Amino acid sequence: MDAPKITAAAAGTCVVQGFVWDVLLWRRGRADVSACLLAATVSAWLLSLFYGVGCYSLLSLASDVLLLLLTVLFLWAKAARLLNRPLPPVPEMRVPRQAVDEAAALLRDALDAGASAFNDIALGRDSTLFYQVCLCLWIISIAGSVTDFHTVCYASIVAALTMPALYHKYQGCVDTYMRFAYMNLRMYEMVYERLSMKCFLRVRDWVMEILKDP
Helix, strand or coil: CCHHHHHHHHHHCCCCHHHHHHHHHHHCCCHHHHHHHHHHHHHHHHHHHHHCCCCCCCCHHHHHHHHHHHHHHHHHHHHHHHHCCCCCCCCCCCCCHHHHHHHHHHHHHHHHHHHHHHHHHHHHCCHHHHHHHHHHHHHHHCCCCCCCHHHHHHHHHHHHHHHHEEEEEEEHHHHHHHHHHHHHHHHHHHHHHHHHHHHHHHHHHHHHHHHHHC
């Protein structure tokens, strides 16, 4: 692949990433998209509570809305042909090849980042990342123990649409508390390492004393 194509693919990936971040942060005219996603998620969650957990999900809501839309458009088109009226204003929709390549590149970057983070944690290279992942997994474990999978999915989508925007707005205050918590974790880690080393040395001396006795 030549340089112009690589540059175009990289630029497309940046555009997709920028769109995602604009939706998550409610900025640059993407607030309507964020609001629609949040409203659809909350509506599906409320419907699932009303009709019973597992009976109505976000997928069911999307399927019902799409079914209603296709039915209305189909009947409109049939009636328009019979009455010699204009067809419904439906634009011709195609999936560009470039969009598929950009989505694949974005997915690959996300998988590479996840694999790299796993290696850094497994090999003990990044303590901060280890604490962050442990905190996230602990929260997920607690949420999974007190609720069901559908509610966890709804809560995850709502959190993705609200927490980044709130963090972006109150970043200074959150960073201050995070630095304070990180300093405390580092202090506890140093204390744990010292105590572990002292215990190891004492056990080693005790074992050597036993071995020296006839």
